[in-house]
Amino acid sequence: MEAHIRFHNLTVRYGAKPALRDISLEIPRRRILGIIGPANAGKTTLLKCINRTIDFVPSASVGGRVEVDGQDVFRIRNVYRLRRRIGMVFPLPVGLPLSVYENVAYAPRRAGVRDRAELDELVEKCLRQAMLWDEVKDRLDLLGTKLSGGQQQRLTLARALSHRPEILCLDEFSIAIDPVTTMKIEDILRELKNEMTIVLVTNLVQQARRLADRTAFVSDSRLIEVDETETIFTRPANRLTERYVNGDFG
């Protein structure tokens, strides 16, 4: 299996405090990689390194390499191009202070899409994929910030899909979404896998088990173990992994 994203001895520190220690990991193309682990293990930092938003954390220092399609992301000059290939959903839903429509059209517009029909189509498609279309189709000019928390989270997902990314990073995407809608989105993620590589950070161990092809267990800023999801959940190599997936600590 060809690796889409590859971490080579990635180390990240916030000031003196290590956030990731010597992570080496390959994420295969058009598969779902689940990342599980207790709070403060470094899961979100890992995602921030992929699209290099770690640059915006002033105290962060990064060692090692992250490759996307064989390119070291920390050497890419046009980082905006890189970010446009990656969709990112963070746990705290942020509706931009724009209309629902403009929230989803934001990235395509910045990338130069001007054609109204093309935008309309794209916005509808992304909102449908995020299971939000039916709730907002009659009020696309409503402010994104006025939606409920769960709706804003799905709006964030729609926005992340709006630039047709090759990589979709989801950080606790379902935290504020009801279980039924979560299941529907999970179905859509299984379809999206045919188009893109998905990195799914989740605190819901069972969500990783349902969705992920491979699962990585991260704890205390180290990668403890990565393997086929079935193996991680049934015959993990590490005692710590076994305790975590069985709910003994975390």
Place this chain on the structure above:
Amino acid sequence: MASEPETPAAAAANQFAATPLEQWKIVKETIAKTVFLAMTLVLVAPLVGILAILLVKAWPALSLAFVLENPKHYMTQGGIWAPLVGTFFLVLGSLLAAAPVGVLAGVYLNEYARDNWFTRIINLAVVNLAGVPSIVHALFGVGAFVLAANMGRSLMAACCTLAVMTLPVIITSTREALASVPMSFREACWNLGATRWQTIRTIVLPNSISGILTGVILQVSRAAGETAPILFTGAVFFVPVADHGWESFFPYGPGDRCMALSMHLFTLVTQVSGVSDETQYGTAVVLIGLVLVVNSLSIGLRGYLRSQKRW
């Protein structure tokens, strides 16, 4: 009475009776409220008092003619048109110079600058500049604009001096307005591949413009009221000015010396004998009125823009 059984209603009422500790809590609450209210009144009383005295004393002089006529007979008669126009152009000129520089510098410092020794020195300079007394700004203006830049004592030099004085406050208020836009909005844009400038233009500025404008407009009243910075750099006691026609609206060129309300008031009170009290108080009322009108406009504008705010 302890032996008497309580009725259910009395028992229910008893539940909410205050214990001594709670009574003391209520007393403290009352004291706190009274003290805060008293301080507020102490703050408002002098302002109302000053306005009332000024208005009463100035009342006989106040008329449209007072505002529209030029000073006459060594300023003992006539109105305040020439200094009023002078103040208008001083304020306008200083804002035209200070607002773009201040706002853009504020955007740089808040949105682009990293936290390093260079930024810290600039921040320190801005804070200290805001604390410099206006008479020191005046002397700086003489050295920098009147002499070194060879502007001479002129409207232009006075505007530049006022601009330097208002700049640090405009920078600071711009930064505060920008900082009030949640960081998460910026991060969401960056995650979508937007550049910093795209983020600033589409999200940050539209949501902080009310604060930025308020900061700028508040400097109008400051620039209008200051005497010291214009004293040595461009304002004079008296300039003969056309009484009628368009020339009376544009009496001063950028290189001319000009009159100004604050300076005019200072002159009337200390330098000229035989000026009636009404004229002096009338001038003060117009100056204060000007400041109040501008401040109210800025508050109104801020209110309007806040109502447009989107989160």
